[in-house]
Amino acid sequence: MTELPRKTNLLQGQESRLPGTAMTTDKYDHQVIEAKWSRLWEQNKTYATDLAGAKRPYYNLMMFPYPSAEGLHVGNVFAFVGSDIHGRFMRAQGYDVFEPMGFDAFGIHSENYAITVRSHPVKLVPSNIENFRENQLKRIGAMFDWSHQVDTTNPDYYRWTQWIFVQLYKAGLAYQKDAPVNWCPSCKTVLSNEQAEGGLCERCGSMVEQRKMHQWFFRTTAYAQKLLENLDWIDWSNATKTAQRRWIGRSEGAEVEFKLVNPVGGEPQSLRVFTTRPDTLFGATYMVLAPEHPLVEIICTDEQRQTVKDYCREAAQKAELIRTDLAKEKTGVFTGAYAVNPVNGEQIPIWVADYVLISYGSGAIMAVPAHDSRDFEFAKQFDLPIRAVVMPPTAWLHEQIVRGLLDEDYAKKHGQSDLLENLLRSAGLAAGIVAGITFQNPHAVLDGDASWIQQVAIPLYKNDPGLFADAYTEDGTAINSGEFDGQETAEFKKNITAWLNGQNLGQATVNYRLRDWCISRQRYWGPPIPIVHCDNCGVVPVPEEELPVLLPFIEDFVPDGSGKSPLARDETFVNTTCPKCKGPAKRETDVNDNFLDSAWYFFRYPSSDRADVPFDAALTRKWLPVDMYIGGQEHAVLHLMYTRFLTMALKDIGLIDFEEPFKCFRAHGLIVKDGAKMSKSKGNVVNPDEYIKRYGADTFRTYLMFLGPYQEGGDFRDTDIIGIRRFLERLWRYATQTQFLDEEMADRPLLQLVHSKVKKVTKDVKSLRYNTAIAASMELLNGLQAQKKHYCQAIKILLQLICPFAPFIAHQLWERLGGKGLVNDAPWPEFDENLSRASQMELAVQVNGKLIDRLTVEADADDSTISEAAKALPKVAQRIGGKQIAKLIIARPRVVNIVMKK
């Protein structure tokens, strides 16, 4: 006989309904219930918010999805359900909750997918949206207000995306400049950053190059300071705020001017650099320009010209990723030119190296190898002088030497092996160890007499910090810095900046890492940038009344080798008349970045039915800023930064009166499967549809929220979902097969149970700790079932508590039990703090902090009663014996600790 597997996959075959018996009608049949309530909610417009009439508006936003062909991902469901629970909770608190949903359907994902399946986004996107909405989103039990949905590819929407572009253009916040794009020489196409990961083309694997193109930018940097400052007061997840702060990357320093030794006739006479360490100016022994720096070509000497040219060409061909990622070894070449160090008149060489980025600061640096690890590495590689100008604390020197972080190769090369050996010997001798040290037990060494540091290590460092393996980059005391010697870093910075200012050689400056937002995309599937280029009038925005500039249907939308958007191939699109002079003109053919579509969608939701304005002023005042935004931490910087920028810009333009779009933002966690990230290649992708069909949306929702703390994510496990299903079935049986009493609950233990659980669930749901809220609901059900008397009042409260998680079953049972109206509209149960506490408390009794016994006393027992009772416990008394008690601590309602005298 063949052995049958003990268990089969829970998802295989098998209808969830059991063969018909007399009981069937009363079984928990999720399919019937969920279909019924979906229908009722839709018919009665239960979740269509009266936007104009709402008394207590609450805007509950979640990040709208990109409607992929694969369908809704379980990660989306996790995100939406968590947000919906918050929305349902707020509704039960009496708010008019607006919970809209939409589709972020433009962009490279849709376009690429269409290319791979040889279809067209114009065909694919609508059917994907249809599938998302009708087959998936409508089944997860969320309170979506479908009367206000948004589809970014709809001309009624992107008309306003273009309109916003025009407003920004008029406000001087949109401009054009040359910027590099990722270019695949083999596919002859522009690539997005994610398509060029690792510096290789995603499709053909060839090395991605950087190509310069004239592109559109938004001036996000104009708001760098405000974007940073507001983080201090907005109520957002801390991790998100930290990520934004780092992304903005404010750093204070000074701009310093270095004059060229041999200025080329008529050309600029100096180089400006940004440094956060003006106090290290005396240690600047060379300078570096980024390969793209315009002065490179001008200043390099004829001798070096070819070398420099070759180097720059090579650097240009490396994608930024390769340049940064794989360049473990630094590269660079000498230009032949020199500059003058303004503080000491020294002539220092100017190099070109790709470790300096054109996009930050001025694209040029002064190199202080002794106190910057990158310069240090570069100087060692190319044998440039390293001069100490900051004296590290002796502890640092000690640490370096003790750990053996010294550079023997460097010492040898510079004929300083003797010095190094001397250092080691004296260090060893100081600790009573003979020379020829191997640092086997470094921390045991050197702790006694430290005079060797004063006598040997410090002079050695002062003379040549290159002997050490690392640069000292922290603050310290100035050395080798002329009149500034002895100053601490902070005061030195202040003084030297003032001095530079006086000499007209520099001033204090703030720099940001944040860059302007490049919104040009040389692709097809996006809203055309509403600009016309006219030979006479130059750049002219399309007049607002002519918007939208419709995206033309182009059968073959695949990028060609031109590097231009496919729109450039459509003559009837490109050729137009200038809105100003009516002469012939050409349209801009780039489309805008997908992130612009999603940067303002929440403005549109309340006004989605308005054809005349992007967003109605009164509705916007009433509903925005968004009360709660829940979404993925992966959007911590880009999406959330862009929406903040845009909101600030719209405020300054005068269209709104607030500058932060989201009062509260919470990032949810990531959901993994069996401990690993879900991916198609691993074959561990969870398809939500199957689970919803088999277990029901209620079970699926509740399970997703139960598998871990919402803000941390969790591990999805097939085997665990059954626990939730059993819980809901138990709830069903209890609610349908119990004789309930109609009178009010009266006995204290039951009241205590109910009130304590209401308290717990309320607190947890409020703070998004859904997993423990569910656990508390389970405890409540367990507790109710164990009672002798069963009250309708109690089960109804449980239904209210569970409703945000499992709305279908809660509505059904509420109705069955004769509840008034909808369970979700019943006011959230209040709890009584006094009733939530037990009438008796069980205290742990410790002796010297060790648990010995337990003691049950009345909740209001006084200290002496408790301590006498505790001491009287046999196990405790035995330990006390005749000895004296030093201290007796009562920490109610948990512990009594009896501390004995020693």
Next chain:
RNA sequence: GCGAGAGUGGCGGAACGGCAGACGCGCUGGAUUUAGGAUCCAGUCCCGAAAGGGGUGGGGGUUCGAAUCCCCCCUCUCGCACCA
């Protein structure tokens, strides 16, 4: 390298500085059942027959008392990454 977060039973995970392991999965035993992948009851951190002892990645510290706070180290996850 930098930043953020996390290391707790066989597993997912609970624990205002106060009884470690709530809740659930799994497992063990029992009841019921034609059947069980249903339901109900009991049990389930480790060592020990018990009394008792040990236990929250490792090592120190603060405290009457530490999974929780502080310092050092290790590991994992996620971001960022030559930003001068």
